[in-house]
Amino acid sequence: MRSGGISIWFFVGISLLVNGLLIFGAGIYELVHPPEKPVVLFQVHANVWWGGVLFLLGIVYCVYFAPGRNRV
Amino acid sequence: MISAFALPVTQRMVHLSSVDLVIIVFYFALVLAIGFYLKGQAKTSEDYFMAGREMTAWIAGLSFLSANLGSLELMGWAAASYQYGILAAHWYWIGAIPAMLFLGIVMMPFYYISKTHSVPGYLKLRFGEPSRALSAISFAMMTVLMSGINMYSMALVMKVVLGWNINFSIWVSSLTVAIYVGLGGLRSAIFNEVLQFILIWAGSLLIPILGLVEAGGWQNLKARIAVNASAEYTHLWRTLGSFSDNPMGIHWTGIVFGLGAVISFGYWTTDFLVVQRVLAAKDLRAAKMAPIIGAAFKMFVPFIVILPGLLAIAVLPVKLTGEGAALATGGHSYNEVLPLMLARYCGPGLLGLGITALMAGFMSGMAGNVSAFSTVWTYDIYGALINKKASDAEYVRMGRWATIWGVLISVGTAYLVMQFLSIMDYVQALFSFFIAPLFGTVVLGMLWKRTTPAGGFWGLLAGTASSIGMWAWVKIDPSALRYVALSTHARDMAENMYRALWSWVVCVVVTVGVSLVTKPKPDSELAGLVYGATEIPSDREMAFYERPIFWAAVVAVLFVTLNFLFW
Numbered sequence: 001m002r003s004g005g006i007s008i009w010f011f012v013g014i015s016l017l018v019n020g021l022l023i024f025g026a027g028i029y030e031l032v033h034p035p036e037k038p039v040v041l042f043q044v045h046a047n048v049w050w051g052g053v054l055f056l057l058g059i060v061y062c063v064y065f066a067p068g069r070n071r072v
Numbered sequence: 073m074i075s076a077f078a079l080p081v082t083q084r085m086v087h088l089s090s091v092d093l094v095i096i097v098f099y100f101a102l103v104l105a106i107g108f109y110l111k112g113q114a115k116t117s118e119d120y121f122m123a124g125r126e127m128t129a130w131i132a133g134l135s136f137l138s139a140n141l142g143s144l145e146l147m148g149w150a151a152a153s154y155q156y157g158i159l160a161a162h163w164y165w166i167g168a169i170p171a172m173l174f175l176g177i178v179m180m181p182f183y184y185i186s187k188t189h190s191v192p193g194y195l196k197l198r199f200g201e202p203s204r205a206l207s208a209i210s211f212a213m214m215t216v217l218m219s220g221i222n223m224y225s226m227a228l229v230m231k232v233v234l235g236w237n238i239n240f241s242i243w244v245s246s247l248t249v250a251i252y253v254g255l256g257g258l259r260s261a262i263f264n265e266v267l268q269f270i271l272i273w274a275g276s277l278l279i280p281i282l283g284l285v286e287a288g289g290w291q292n293l294k295a296r297i298a299v300n301a302s303a304e305y306t307h308l309w310r311t312l313g314s315f316s317d318n319p320m321g322i323h324w325t326g327i328v329f330g331l332g333a334v335i336s337f338g339y340w341t342t343d344f345l346v347v348q349r350v351l352a353a354k355d356l357r358a359a360k361m362a363p364i365i366g367a368a369f370k371m372f373v374p375f376i377v378i379l380p381g382l383l384a385i386a387v388l389p390v391k392l393t394g395e396g397a398a399l400a401t402g403g404h405s406y407n408e409v410l411p412l413m414l415a416r417y418c419g420p421g422l423l424g425l426g427i428t429a430l431m432a433g434f435m436s437g438m439a440g441n442v443s444a445f446s447t448v449w450t451y452d453i454y455g456a457l458i459n460k461k462a463s464d465a466e467y468v469r470m471g472r473w474a475t476i477w478g479v480l481i482s483v484g485t486a487y488l489v490m491q492f493l494s495i496m497d498y499v500q501a502l503f504s505f506f507i508a509p510l511f512g513t514v515v516l517g518m519l520w521k522r523t524t525p526a527g528g529f530w531g532l533l534a535g536t537a538s539s540i541g542m543w544a545w546v547k548i549d550p551s552a553l554r555y556v557a558l559s560t561h562a563r564d565m566a567e568n569m570y571r572a573l574w575s576w577v578v579c580v581v582v583t584v585g586v587s588l589v590t591k592p593k594p595d596s597e598l599a600g601l602v603y604g605a606t607e608i609p610s611d612r613e614m615a616f617y618e619r620p621i622f623w624a625a626v627v628a629v630l631f632v633t634l635n636f637l638f639w
Contacts, residue, residue, distance in 0.1 A: 006109065008131060008266050008267070011106055011263065011267055012266065012267055012270050014102065015098075015099075015267060015270070015271065016270070018098055019095055019098070019274070019425055019428075022091050022094060022098075022421055022424075023091075023095075023422055023424075023425060024421075025091070025421070026089070026419070026420040026421035026422075027421065029420075030420065035419070038419070039415075039416065039417055039418060039419045040286060040387075040416050040417055041282050041285060041286055041417060042419065044282070046278055046282060046417065046418075047418075047419050047420070047421050047422045050278055050422065051421060054274060
């Protein structure tokens with residue numbers, strides 16, 4: 001749904017993009033500087049790939065539902 | 073106030089890094105930005121209270137579900153699954169899906185075609201002012217009280233998990249909700265609920281995925297649960313043949329008839345907190361599809377709520393206990409299971425997102441309560457009883473004030489609960505008194521033309537009074553449980569199921585009895601309100617895949633399959 005020009009999905013995209021970027025960045029930092037007390041399954045580096053997934057989804061939503069495009 | 077905020081932080085379960093804090097602050101900034109952005113689009117009462125009735129089925133459906141998906145719902149049922157096993161999933165499947173489909177296919181046409189602004193508003197159209205007043209006053213009161221209880225519980229969780237001061241959590245979260253709902257009305261609440269829905273999934277989904285990796289898959293998880301607890305913890309129906317065979321102390325009749333047929337139908341089809349989201353749909357098809365979309369997502373919520381509780385039984389090195397034992401021993405309680413699992417798998421960034429998910433859940437639930445309260449207060453109490461000649465602008469102004477009062481009363485309730493914890497049990501019980509009888513009244517009103525205004529009013533009153541009576545009876549004489557819940561082995565949840573069932577039966581019997589001896593309304597006054605007197609637009613010209621009934625059937629098949637899979 002649009003409201004006066006900006007779709008709700010654009011806001012969702014912004015949220016996913018920023019959170020994804022921050023989580024991905026934190027994951028990369030942990031790769032370079034492993035923590036003293038790692039979480040369980042640290043070796044799967046969930047923050048790297050989960051952050052990446054959220055970031056990419058965020059880009060898709062932001063582009064597809066960008067203000068001015070005729071999407072609902 | 074400042075000194076109260078500055079109280080020292082004691083123990084905390086997790087420590088947030090700077091990136092976690094940035095994620096949380098960004099979330100608050102975004103929800104406030106949405107509220108300010110939508111402020112200019114809430115000029116008329118239709119905009120403010122009904123979001124202009126322009127929501128798509130997806131938006132209305134996700135918002136419908138999100139308003140229910142509060143953080144206490146997430147943490148409470150994760151705790152219940154640790155305590156009772158997969159039985160807790162009944163509250164997501166048989167305790168929700170049939171009712172949501174019934175709302176979409178059977179009841180939504182009447183709510184939507186009548187153009188009512190609220191559920192009490194429908195009662196006014198169907199039964200007259202006394203029924204509306206009874207329903208509106210009880211709903212408004214209970215909604216803000218429940219909101220306050222949730223607020224206090226959430227602040228308590230934030231204290232335990234993060235070490236945050238309770239006053240800080242209460243005021244920051246409640247003021248944020250007051251600002252964005254007060255500014256943008258229902259549209260702002262719905263926009264934020266959709267955002268919060270996505271964040272809840274984004275922040276919670278990793279726990280079951282990583283948990284299953286650690287446990288070695290579903291079969292290994294079942295084996296570990298059988299060792300650490302009992303093999304029965306992974307069966308939905310097999311242990312329900314007797315009250316004493318399962319940890320919940322419940323019989324299948326309580327689950328099927330009490331939960332599945334009465335409590336869930338009462339909540340999902342007549343609680344205005346959730347129904348309001350669907351009333352904002354842009355057309356009848358969207359209004360019918362919204363609960364079906366909500367049901368489809370609801371079916372998968374156990375993946376992020378029930379499964380983490382089961383995983384905790386298998387993988388956590390500590391044994392969780394009740395609140396009292398946890399306080400006495402310094403251990404962890406059942407209610408901490410979700411934060412414990414979050415801390416187990418989530419490093420910097422993911423932890424912030426997980427905490428944001430919990431906050432988002434809390435705020436979506438609170439915004440739902442506050443926007444529903446504001447609408448019922450303004451239309452069904454202020455407009456109906458106090459100022460019958462109010463202009464549209466006065467309605468919007470009153471709606472904004474009601475939002476602020478609603479939040480302040482909730483905050484007051486939170487502090488009251490902090491002083492007198494037993495209030496929580498009473499208010500929760502109080503809320504349950506109205507739901508089951510209201511469903512009896514609304515469903516008879518919609519499906520039986522012969523139901524009269526007197527029948528509707530007296531049925532609702534008798535059902536509610538009988539519920540209060542049964543509750544008081546068991547409080548005074550605990551042995552009465554054998555009559556109310558059919559067994560002395562029944563626990564609290566089982567008692568609630570049966571009390572709801574009996575109060576619904578009383579409501580229906582009294583409504584039918586009084587209706588048969590009083591004068592019904594003529595058909596001309598029932599158009600748009602009752603089955604048989606309402607012309608419902610046909611779906612037949614739509615392609616089969618566009619019809620709500622087709623998607624309701626798909627969801628129903630999946631629902632039955634899941635119940636057999638985990639039998």
